[in-house]
Amino acid sequence: MNVVVVGATGGIGNALIEALLDEPRVAQIFAFSRCTGNAHAALCSERVIHGFVDLEKEASIEQAGKTLRDTPIDLVVVASGLLHDGNLRPEKALKQLSQDSLQRVFQINAIAPMLLAKAILPHMRSDTRSVFGVLSARVGSISDNRLGGWHSYRSSKSALNMFLKTAAIGSKMLQPNCVIVGLHPGTVDTQLSAPFQRNVKPEKLFSPQQSANYLLDVISDLIAEDSGKVFAWDGEEIAP
Template identity: 50%
Template sequence: MTGRAVVIGASGGIGGALADALEEEGVYDRVIRLARASEGDTHIDLEDEKSIAAAAERCAGAPAPSLVLVATGILNDGDLGPEKTMRDLDADWLARNFAVNTIGPALVAKHFLPAMPAKGRTVFAALSARVGSISDNRLGGWYGYRASKAALNMMIRTLAIEQQRRNDRSIVVGLHPGTVDTPLSRPFQRNVPSKQLFDAERAALQLLDVLDGLKPADSGHIFAWDGEEIAP
C-alpha cells in the first residue's frame, strides 16, 4: 500500500471512474472521494477556498495522500458555452471559466501539496485540455476555455518547480483525457469520430496508465491520454 489517494470531482464522469479504478486496483490504503455535490466530510467547493482548506486538513492525517487527482472543470453552464467569436466574449463568463478551470485547481494545490509526503514518489495531477496549448491553436474560438486551461498549464509548471524543491521525487502534471462521453462534452460530440470518443471507464484507465509511467523529470508538463506530451 502506498498511502491514500484523493479524487476531487468524484461525482463527475471522469472523476467517478478514476476513483472506481483506483479502488479496484487496490494500490492505496484508501481512496477518498471529494465533490461539490457531496455533503459532510466529502464536500469540497473549488470556488470556496475555506472549503478547500478544510478538505485538505481532513485528508492530511496519516497516511498522507500520495496521489491527488483534480478531475474538475467547466465548459458550459446552461445557455453559456464556448465562445465562437470575439463578439461572444462576456466578462462574467470569462471570470467563471478562470474561477473553476484555473483558480480552483491552483488553490487545491496550495492546500493539498503541503499535506503530501516530503519524501518518496507523490503525484498531483489536474485535468487540462489540448485546446489549452497556445502553439496548437489553429482554429480560434473557445476563448474562455482555451485561456483558462492555458493558465492552468502555467500554474502546473510553476507549482511543479516549487514542489520539487520540497520533494525531489514529486510529480505535478496536467492530463488531457481526450473527448470523453460525459455531460460536459455531450453538446460537442457530433463531429468526434467514434473511435476517438471514450467512455469514462476507458478514459480513467488510460490516464492512470500515463501516470504510472511518469518520472520526476516529467513534472510540470502536460500529457495526453496516450502518453504524448502536449506542447505549451
C-alpha cells in the same frame, strides 16, 4: 496508497475511483465534490471517504485540505472542469465574451486547481514518488491553437498549464519526489463534451472508464523529470 479525487461524482472522477478501487495497494480514497449523496456505487465503498468542496469558494477548498490531517497522500487527481453550464457556452467570437462567464470558467479551470495545490501539496508524501495531476486539455496548448474560438476555456487551460509548470519548479527543492502534471483525458462521453460530439469519430470518443484507465496508465509511468508537463491520454507530451 492514499488518493484524493476532486470532482468525484463527475464522469471521469467516478470512473477513476472505480478503477482505483480495483487496485489492492489503494488503502483509502478521499472523494471530494459538491454533491453530498452517494449517487454512484463506487462511492459507497468503505475505502472511500467523502468530503465536500465548493470550487468557487476559497474557504471551502482550504477546509478540504484540512480534512486530510496527517494523512500522507500518494496521488491527487483534480477531475473537475467547466466548459458550459446553463447559459454559459464556449465563445466562437470575441463579441460573445462576458466578464461573468470568464470569471466563472477561470475560477473552476485554473484558480480552483491552484488553491487545491496550495491546500493539498503540503500533505503529499515526500519520501517516495507522489503525483498531483489536474485534468487539462489539448486546446490549452498555445502552439497547437489553429482554430481559435472557445476563448475562455482555452485561456483558462493555458493558465492552468502555466501554473502547473511554475508549481513544479517551486516544489523541486522541498518536494523533489512530487510530480505535478496536467492530464488531457481525450474526448470523453460525459456531460462536458455531450453538445460537441457530433464530429468526433466513434473510436476517438472514450467512455469515462476508458479514459480513467488510460490516465492511470500515464500516471504510473511518470518520473520526476516529467513534473511541470502536460500529457495526453496516450502518454504523448502536449506542447505548451
